[in-house]
Amino acid sequence: MVQEEIRKGPWTEQEDLQLVFYVKMFGDRRWDFLAKVSGLKRSGKSCRLRWVNYLNPGLKRGRMTPQEERLVLQLHSKYGNRWSKIAGKLPGRTDNEIKNYWRTHMRKQAQDQKKNNKAFISPSSSFSNCSSSSANSLTVDSMPIGTEQNETNFYNNDGLELLKQVAGENKIYEGEQNMMIYSMDEIWKEVESSEEIETRNNVPVMASTNTWDYCPDSLWMTDHYYFDNNQDFSFFTG
DNA sequence: AACTAATACAACCGCATTCGA
């Protein structure tokens, strides 16, 4: 049996467009199926990763804000390397992004400590210790996230205008704007309250990881509703 | 201007867990 060649490496714009189109058509589930019907020579796993970490319209782009950095420090000291859990508390950020951020800064931290000829205790403890001092210097807790000055724009390529059209981008932007009013205070509140519930019930609380939670009007949510409630697409899956 | 180091980001891999037949 001849195995169809699976593409690896960086995604092209064309592949992105295709994936977005098919995710919009069929929802962000059944990745193997999506990979097949889309004609992409990618594994379902690869498609999912690309969507989750890059194409998902609810993602925030650009550098972490100081508030987010502080929250990551705090959450890491609590949860350790459970990146998806931490990401669940940071709307628009992915576990991959946070993981990368942490890794980079841990390395820097280790190097600094080496330089200062200090004993290296442990990643989480050393980092969380430093977090308190840096956190104290911050005074803009109530600044809404997503309002960072970084001008990095996900859709800054000409070709992606098409993507906008295909994916109904206007709606998505509305969603992003809604997301922006989710202030750090609110996030902190959520962290605290979910932990309370966790402690009380001794049951893990699923954070609202889905970006749609903050984008009630987004087209994507509409699509999900549509697919989930109005249509039976099982015939597609054979 | 050229080179190097540091940083940020994207992607892959392997394993664990969940789901459905």
Added chain:
DNA sequence: GTCGAATGCGGTTGTATTAGT
């Protein structure tokens, strides 16, 4: 209850970009 497929997660690696010399 079992098993295979799908999905999710964390670790790791590769590459592009930026900053420093």
